[in-house]
Each structure stands twice: as C-alpha cells, then as structure tokens.
Amino acid sequence: MVYYQVKKPMILATIITALLINAIPVLSQQPIVLGDNTPKDDIVAENVLGVAMSISGSSDGVTYALLNSAVSSYFRVDPRTGMLITRRTVDRDMLCAESGLCCAQNTQNPRLSTLRRADNGESGSICALRLDVAVTAGQRSNSVPITRQVYVEIRDENDHSPVFSIPSHTSQYDDYSTTNYGSPSVHTPIL
Numbered sequence: 001m002v003y004y005q006v007k008k009p010m011i012l013a014t015i016i017t018a019l020l021i022n023a024i025p026v027l028s029q030q031p032i033v034l035g036d037n038t039p040k041d042d043i044v045a046e047n048v049l050g051v052a053m054s055i056s057g058s059s060d061g062v063t064y065a066l067l068n069s070a071v072s073s074y075f076r077v078d079p080r081t082g083m084l085i086t087r088r089t090v091d092r093d094m095l096c097a098e099s100g101l102c103c104a105q106n107t108q109n110p111r112l113s114t115l116r117r118a119d120n121g122e123s124g125s126i127c128a129l130r131l132d133v134a135v136t137a138g139q140r141s142n143s144v145p146i147t148r149q150v151y152v153e154i155r156d157e158n159d160h161s162p163v164f165s166i167p168s169h170t171s172q173y174d175d176y177s178t179t180n181y182g183s184p185s186v187h188t189p190i191l
Contacts (some may be wrong), residue, residue, distance in 0.1 A: 031128070034148065036157040039088040044075070046081040048133050048150055061139050067132040067147070071095065075152070077133060084131075084150075093153045096127040128155040 032045050048064060062094045064082040065074050074095060076087050134145035 027038075032084065032152045034090055034152060034154045036090075036155060038086055038154075040086055040088045042086045043083060044083040044086060044152070048084040048131075049079050049135070049148055051084060051174040061137060063136045065120070065136075067134055069130070069132060071129045072131065073153075082135075082179070083135075084152075090140040090154060092127050092156055095129075095154065106110060127156070129154065 030050065032050075033050075038044070048066075063078045063079050065079060066075060072079060074087055074090055076085050077083070078085065087150040131150045131152060133148045133150055135148055136143045136145040169172070
C-alpha cells in the first residue's frame with residue numbers, strides 16, 4: 001500500500017476517485033441486454049459502467065463520454081451521471097446490418113471488435129455491440145481519461161410475420177372444348 005501525505009482534501013478526493021476508476025477492470029461487468037425495437041430516449045442503463053461505478057462510491061468529479069464508433073449514433077451517455085440512453089429506436093435487424101456488424105455469442109472477448117456470424121442456437125443469435133466510454137476523474141483540465149469497453153447485446157425477437165413459399169399451380173386444358181366441360185380449370189393449392 002502506498003501512502004501519500006495530502007494537504008488539500010480536494011486533491012485527496014481526486015486521487016481516490018482516480019484509483020477507484022483504475023480498479024474497475026478488476027470487477028466483472030455483465031453486458032447490457034436490450035430487446036429488439038427498444039424505443040428512442042429509453043434509459044438502457046443507470047450507469048454505463050454498471051455496478052463497478054456504484055461500488056466505487058461517489059461519482060463527484062467523474063465525467064463520461066461515448067467515443068465515436070459504427071454504433072455510437074444509436075446511444076448517448078450523460079456526461080455527469082453515466083446514464084446510457086438510446087438516441088433513436090434500436091431495431092436489431094436494421095442496426096446490425098447498417099453498422100456492418102453481425103451476430104456473436106461471446107461478448108466478453110476483448111478482441112471482439114468486428115463481430116462474426118455465430119451459431120443460431122436455441123436462444124437465437126445475439127447482436128453484440130462494443131461501446132468505448134471515456135471516463136475522466138476530477139475537474140482539472142489536465143485529467144487523462146480512461147477508456148472502458150461496454151458491451152450491449154440486442155436480442156432477436158420474432159417480430160416479423162412468417163413468409164411461406166408455396167408454389168401455386170395453374171393449368172389449362174385446351175384439349176377439351178369449353179362448351180362441353182365448362183371453363184378452363186385453374187388449380188390453386190388450399191392451405
């Protein structure tokens with residue numbers, strides 16, 4: 001343990017906050033899970049860093065910023081509270097295709113920056129998004145932000161009507177006279 005003799009309480013509070021923010025990676029953070037079609041301005045998480053920031057105590061002097069990425073236009077972070085909020089409706093089918101992301105199962109893998117197609121198991125595929133959040137401790141202009149990776153999983157919901165491709169069969173019998181047998185017959189399968 002390192003001890004510092006600090007004469008000003010504000011400096012001590014800044015040092016303690018910085019040490020606690022640096023300790024966040026030790027704590028296990030669960031991904032944030034959203035359903036398909038999450039509406040605009042929906043509060044996704046009270047604090048983007050989850051339980052880790054709650055444990056660290058007071059959030060005085062801590063600021064948050066969402067770094068630009070392929071999916072940052074869908075989310076915003078309140079700079080004072082760290083609250084994660086949707087900027088627009090999060091439609092999984094549109095978001096994953098628009099951002100060039102696909103489906104993945106393992107979102108805790110730090111090397112997972114571009115996502116790959118995953119097995120569509122019983123629980124369905126998961127569109128996993130990585131958001132980079134800059135966290136700065138202290139009010140001073142020379143404070144260096146620390147970047148934290150936050151994963152947001154968007155679950156696939158069966159929100160589309162099923163489409164069945166059933167060929168219809170049409171036939172006309174020109175061999176027979178319509179006067180003897182009525183009109184030409186048209187056969188359409190009955191479902």
